[in-house]
Amino acid sequence: MKVRKWWKRMVILDLLLAGLLFLRTCQGYEESLQASVQYDQENREQTQDSVPTDQSQSGGKLVALTFDDGPDPRYTEKLLDGLKERGVKATFFVTGANASKYPEIVKRIQEEGHLIGNHTYHHIQLTAANGEQFRNEIVSTNEVIREITGEDTEYIRPPYGSWNKKYEEELNMFPVLWSIDPRDWCSDDADCIVRNTVSKIKEGDIILMHDQYKSSVIAALEIVDRLQKDGYVFVTVEELLLD
Template sequence: MEHKKEKRNERAAIQLGLFLVGLLLFGTAAGGQLTGEEKNGKEKAAIQTSGGVSDAVEPKKIALTFDDGPHPVYTKILLDGLAERGAKASFFVTGENAEKYPELILRMQKEGHLIGNHTYSHIQLTGNNREAFRQELISTNEVLKEITGAETIFVRPPYGSWDKGFEQELNMFPVLWTIDPLDWCSKSSTDVEKRILSKARENAIILLHDEYASSIEAALFIVDELQSQGYVFVTVEEIMLVS
């Protein structure tokens, strides 16, 4: 009886071993296919990590986020630049601006960017305006749903002021940032670029505003620079899922 059990265990162990070998082989084959298809990030990341002990075969993800738009001139230039580079971004728009420029919201959706809520009129949550803030989240979700047909889940609360209670009440989740280059108070794209590049790392979330020429210029410059270092620009959703 005991012996039989042991034999069964042994067989199970062998089967598991074969299964793991199969997985490894399958993984190698799939990896080969991927590098063939995705010329940009994956291949470069693989080259950089080969020879090292790092298990980071996956490309390094990083996210660009743009608040306060859409802007009729700069958002369009930005979307053109991102499309040329195959980079995805996340846009936290106000309901007010989304209503004014619905075609830009539709274009963001069509081109695979994430659209988030930045309140209707850029209101800051304080100790005594919870209900007004909540209403602005709801009305902005309605504006966005009217345009895109989709529900909005992510919110960038203006000035980072948030109440965790909204997460349950509205099924909305805040997205803050890890790199703030203060682009709104600098006209120099070079300064903004330097501040971002000095802090760039895997899974970073970069805060910018698509309403200044210098911010757009800096954003496209850092996409080129970081893509050449093996980074892939993804929406915040992809960063939030791993962290």
């Protein structure tokens, strides 16, 4: 009897000790978890401090202006002047044909920090029947861009938005479509183009425009002026997509 009682007490004592140890372990685990979360947060804050992004510098909402079909000898440089004055970076999807005709403008686009993308050589639309030609147009335009800038481009705006995912891996190209189309190509009314854009704009939008119309250049700079006042920051599509 005595032995059984003693044995019972030992079991109860053991259980109590085990319980206490368990509680201490849990507490220790929570403390170390809290410490690691805090460490992560501090680390993140330090990283953010050391690598400021455009957004953190300005607290702005990022949007991207894109210009297709150029470069154009009449208007692209006027647009570049206006963008420079306003500290804006944009993206230019050039055709191979125009880039090879006006390489000095392509070079200036690059030198002023804008992003250059591919818009096929002759502005062709991908169809079920012309896959091989479409592919060759992308490759030849990439070659023209590389010859002028010394750099490869990974971005393509497929004319009319027609695309096949197989080219992404095959050619290492990333398609960039758009979220706002003010249809600047069918109106010479700059005010109308501005209204069509600013009335719809939201953070993260990609605006589709064309730099071979005077009205588009006037409208684009007016869009920048209005949206900058509202806290928008204009970046290249690469910066927008990586954000």
